[in-house]
Amino acid sequence: MAGLISRGFLGRRRPAEVESRLPPGQYLVTDFPVLSAGPTPHTPLDKWSFTMEGLVRSPKTWSWAEFQKLPTETFTVDISCVTKWTKWSWAEFQKLPTETFTVDISCVTKWTKLDTKWLGVTVDTLLQAVQVDPAAHYVMAFSDGGYTTNLPLDEMVQGQAFVAFQFDDKPLAPEHGGPARLVVPHLYFWKSAKWIRGLRFMERDQPGFWESLGYHIHGDPWKEERYSGD
């Protein structure tokens, strides 16, 4: 990318091994800046849940014959198992298999932080609990406080995205998105929704919060997809 030479600017080059990990236009930080559009939500864990909704359904299915054998009195309970969502409480969510992730993250406000360490549940694990409609190609992540962000479904599978609840071996701080946030390291960090409460599966792409306010619909830092039209 050509640019006007800035008279007298030499720049602060970094070792090649660091430079090669910085997407274009980014600079290295060692602290962890906080960026939020409004107050930090503080949802008590007993009120927290994680929901998968939209073009998904619970994988639990019955044949008609099996269905006929279900005891009448549990019918209303069981019918809820075939509704179009799956929900975990905080306690249930904590029982899901977790993994540790060490990833580089890049914020559209220009900072990049290398080797951040998280503990969380992959979206692949969450997807095992539901059947995704083949028509679903996009996901809207939604959060406490009303924040939303959109992502392509095929960029959330195979370990590309996870819901994290620990950072640096400690519970994730509220200002950084605790109790749980989405982490999608290969996209700008606004896609890693703080205070996440669920995923909605959609047929067509729709803009989330920042995507409706001039930021790029996709947000790949290596292509410098910062703003609408980049």
Add this chain to the structure above:
Amino acid sequence: MEQPVLQWQAGTVTAIRPETLKTKSFTLALPKWMAHRPGQHYDVRLTAPVTAPDGYQTQRSYSIASAPERMGELELTVERIEDGEVSPYLHDVLVPGDQLEVRGPIGGYFVWEVSLGGPLLLIAGGSGVVPLMAMLRHRAAQHATMPTRMLYSSRTADDVIYRDELDALAASDRTFEVFFSFTRQPPEVFFTFTRQPPTGWTGYRRRIDAAMLGEVIKPFDKRARVYLCGPTLLVEAVANTLVQMELPTEQIRTERFGPSGA
């Protein structure tokens, strides 16, 4: 909403004004100027001369200080970060006549314009006052009359950016009011000093707390539209306090900067 594609353009530095020991305001004339919304920012890009095909580049975002009524121009107020890369260049190297690559305006949430109305409460910590100043300048340029208050926290008197202009904006000038045919409703500006207040200071001299917020927000009560910008710790504490005071969260818009932003 249809979004314009933002392209880099070379602005010409027409003026550099020191505001405090650590902050300067840079006025740029832009060939492809477009009106911004107060609260928005611009990206600045620096390119080093190199023999390699891809020159070293780095970018930062800086809040717009000027009102959109200043057509063709843009003013950015930048704090010099001691170990920074871009802000020391802007402070120490850039001179009027130089060119600077920018693109914007950017950001669509931390914005206020007269049509959004009030009552308006602007809360600033340190150089977080910059985007709020764009709002106050816009309000003055439009001769708007919605009730407006600013609470501005600084370490010392020497750290206050735009002090003279804020005092002038807030001054109740009866002659001015009579001479012109509109009713002037000056904003009220409250300062607090967390380290060293000026000699003889009788106002606030502590970090912003619930009692201070209660006093400043009182005439607006829960109708206040709040724009809050400053260091992360201040923004976090003030926003949490406002939520505890039962101000609706959708009326609280925040912009934060940490030790980064160099």
